[in-house]
Amino acid sequence: MFKRITSLLSGGTTSSKLSREAQTELLTSLAVMAWFVEAKDPYTGGHLWRVSQYAKLMAKHQGFSDIDVARVGLGGFLHDIGKVSIEDQILRKPDSLTDDEFSIIKTHPSNGARLLAAHPLSDLVIKSVELHHERPDGQGYPFGLTKADIPVEAAIIGVADAFDAMTSARPYRSPIPKEKALDILRQNSGRQFDSHWVDVMLQLENEGLLDLIIMHSADGIPLHECPSCGPVVTQPSDANESDLIACPLCNAQMQLVKSDDGWSAQPTGHYVDAVSNQPREDSALIQRFIAQTVVPLTQS
Template identity: 50%
Template sequence: MLASLLVMAWVVEARDPYTGGHLWRVSRYSALLAEAAGISGGALARIEIGGFLHDLGKIGIPDAILRKPDKLTDDEYAVIRTHPDVGARMLAGHPLAALVRPAVLHHHETPDGRCYPHGLAGDAIPLDGRLVGVCDAFDAMTSSRPYRKGMPIAQALDIIRSRLGSQFDRDFGAQFITLGEAGLLDHIAGHSDEAIPLQNCVMCGPTLVVRREAQAGDEVYCRSCGGEYHLEQGDDGRPHAVPTGRKGNPAALEPEADTDLISRVIQSAAARAPLEDMISANH
């Protein structure tokens, strides 16, 4: 049941070429922040899963908006703002809805009550939403988009610091800054999996996701421009993407869930607490 939700979330991510690794990064940031805040057991496991699933509702956003290479118009942004509610509706009736609904529905609420979907403020925002919201925003700031490069970590931390208590939960935001200043976020930023950095498309920037099981001789594709890359073994022992000058065919560009990564996310959460403890920790 849990795997099916994570697969849906991953497919959503795969539709947007500039969010490669976003769900994994937010899940990892969320787990680190929760641990730093003294959260453990079922609640920690629940937050780790919620971090991966927070953007589930983007499955209802049209590709023309989700994949747009320019800044969104006000009308398009209004459509994007529907994704928390869409995600919550998708979870309706699911046996695990209570486990992840707070992160899915509330990760864009802010302490000042000025954000969406319901304009909740302060402690009225569920804990999972407040915590995942910090991690989601940080990853958005430090990730590249077609119209801007990702910020350096220090700059993003300064923005969080300047908006504590307004855009970001004061306690979780301050703890996240402490993690960042200690260098404990560096191994996650710019990566799509543990110790696997995003690689650069010559046309689009850091959009190439190389999976853990990928080997020299495999091909990977830019989800933005469709460019094909051949993996060659680098001096560091890792496969490096080299452009072939060709475009991928429709079958090659079709998203395919990274079931290995999803299994590892589930195993990580399960190692913290059994599923029933995750659910009970939400009550």
């Protein structure tokens, strides 16, 4: 079954008509945009990287080809790009959303698809972007599709996205423990989440692979917690020991420390000014991600 599915994923795409250099440039521009969209919300640092990593793990686990693993991972990185249209006060609201606000949030898959529609490489990811909130029971959005009509890449990213949302901090709650998040996936298997991909996530946990991603923003780099207000603080993937980082919400400064146990961030007692603490894209992370994605795509 999955050999047939992956052959559909690998079907003729515009990407095959473009050089590796052109694909790199086009995909880098999308990844940078997605990164800045993520930076609008101080509580979602590393979310795109983590969703992409979970999605790729699931695809690899099921024997997807290299090109299809790359496409699923790319869809995971770009899945929330439509949130560029959502006002910051809604994304950063510390309380529960009103019905009207949630209705606005629910526009982001369709907005993302419209944003990508004219892009030369939209066929690689547009289903992941537009349909990752559809549900097997037909209660998802934007179209209320049922299981048979939900593309496999969207089903994968739907599980990965939900798992990361549950195990990450939010303005209104602390991260949910991994075991509880997996139990929620299990309880909603076949209704909110595709049952096959829930089972794959459970298998990945049994193999000890999820802990390498949970609460990280890149390989081997954990998220840091602001001692003043709580939001996660991301560490640039090419940072060095003693570099300074700051909370995106309250601007509290921290200094990076590396030990045998890994990275930590120690408060300096200082605050930086908001102008100098504006988000800057993690160029090293994006370059690595795009390089890992483009090579398989251009070998198809």
